[in-house]
Amino acid sequence: MTMNMGVGGRGTVSLARRLTYLTLTAVAFFSALPLYYSVVVASRDNAALAAVPPPLIPGGNFFANVSRVFDTVPFALALLNSVLVAGSIALSVMFFSTLAGFAFAKLRFHGRNALLVVTVATMMVPTQLGIIPLYLLMVKLTWTGSMYALIVPALVNAFGVFFMTQYLSRALPTELLEAGRVDGCTTWGLFWHVVVPAARPAAAVLGMLTFMSAWNDYFWPLVVLHPENPTVQVALSTLAAGYVSDYGLSLAGTALGTLPLVIVFALLGRQIIGGIMQGAVKG
């Protein structure tokens, strides 16, 4: 199918086309530039950064800066904590969202539609407003400073439930479930043997998205954790706060905390984008 979208003649089409590519390339350039420049800064010493014009290519000081990062904040512990927190949240969100998505998409029960509407509506409740009582609650539970305070409130969320509902209602054939019923499967058996295999692709994408947002979560960990037992983002903000002009140091930490995600994203970007766009189609 050919699509001469928008413009009439042949010559102008290719001009419009060229402009489109030019614009998109420029946007891609500006999307990548700050990340690239942070690597440049992270690999320089502070004297080089004070030069005019500023350095535009990476230097050889990256590992020196990195080792200073490990000397300044407990970065290894922070990495470990972040992997633990983001990993458990991702697994749990995948599980409970698939479970709830199954119920909303394929099971019949009273109040199903109303409950689904409520679920979507909860996405509109600004989470930050509850931070004070949430903190008081964590004090009561003696979870301040502990990773429980990050993991437990995030075990499942409305976005995940809605996302899996969307996917399963389209991708899971009802006949398959009926056949399972005839064979004497319980609902739980259906979930385990029919739904989970079918849900795998979407659940993987949801897991990735959840992992990323948990990894990047900043405000709540900052409030509830102690600086000596931080996540990556809390450690990074300590670096940025304590050493005002030491951009080499704080950007080396930033690169360390961001690069793992960027690499994973570069490898799985297509699936992740597909997932976001699937979850986005809504009325």
Add this chain to the structure above:
Amino acid sequence: MTVRVPAGAAKRHGRVRQGLRRQLVHQLDVKGSPYAYVAPFFLLFCAFGLFPLAYTAWVSLHDWTLLSDVHKFVGLDNFSQLLGDDYFWNATFNTLSIGILSTVPQLLLAIWLAHLLNRPLRAQTLFRVTLLLPNVTSVVAVVVIFSQLFGRDFGLINWVLSWFGLDPIDWQAGTASSHIAISVMILWRWTGYNALLFLAAMQAVPRELYEAATIDGASGYTQLRKITVPMIKPTIVFVVITSTIGAMQILAEPLLFGTYSLTGGPDRQYQTLSLFIYENFTKLDFGYSSAISWMMFLFIVVVVGVNYLLTRRSRGNLT
């Protein structure tokens, strides 16, 4: 007297009972398990979403600090104190200013980018991946990187401006300049994400509409305005509302831009409402900061409501 029940009947009776029980279990399974499956979400939301919101209201009516176990009920005192607090109005102004500066260009740019991507292109995936790259970057990283770019003495942006003979700008010092810098950070991080949401919606618009419009000689811009925007209205409403809620809660950007200044710069020139809440939170004045939280919630409801009505009412002429 004992009644001798024939062995066969007893067996049958037992089988019937067993069958009944199985049916009961089956009924319970079919009727009950859906509720059990959706329960984790609702329980968690009640415990960590709804309860905190309601409890915030309760705390806001008290003179409540962590330092004392006695929380005196003071009615609406916190709120009346708040309404006379210049810092509060300053933070409200900053939040609205940064919110508008970041959200409006961001959404227009996102729609336009989605429009550009919504046609057969080479390297389609590559463009989409780079578009989303900023969103993968953590907010801490974004602000640290941009603080360097916006640096007064050695920043890349002032260096570029100097090509045009402009004097270096002290981005953090001024109200307008700091708001612009913070808005750029938000814009950079979220435009691509929203563009993808728009793109997803645009792909569901029937191709025939565009083909017919092209035959009628409508330009690309006209098609965007008259076909695309009206057709993806629900997504626009959704994105406008989520962006508004996000913009009203901006915290990390001003906090880190000021290298951890809770006041948002020495003159509070970029202290947002969230930052104002956090400032009072760290002073352990929970009653007062809860009152600010509820005022912020009210603002959000009002702003979201206004935005909802505006985007709903404008017919096709959003751009």
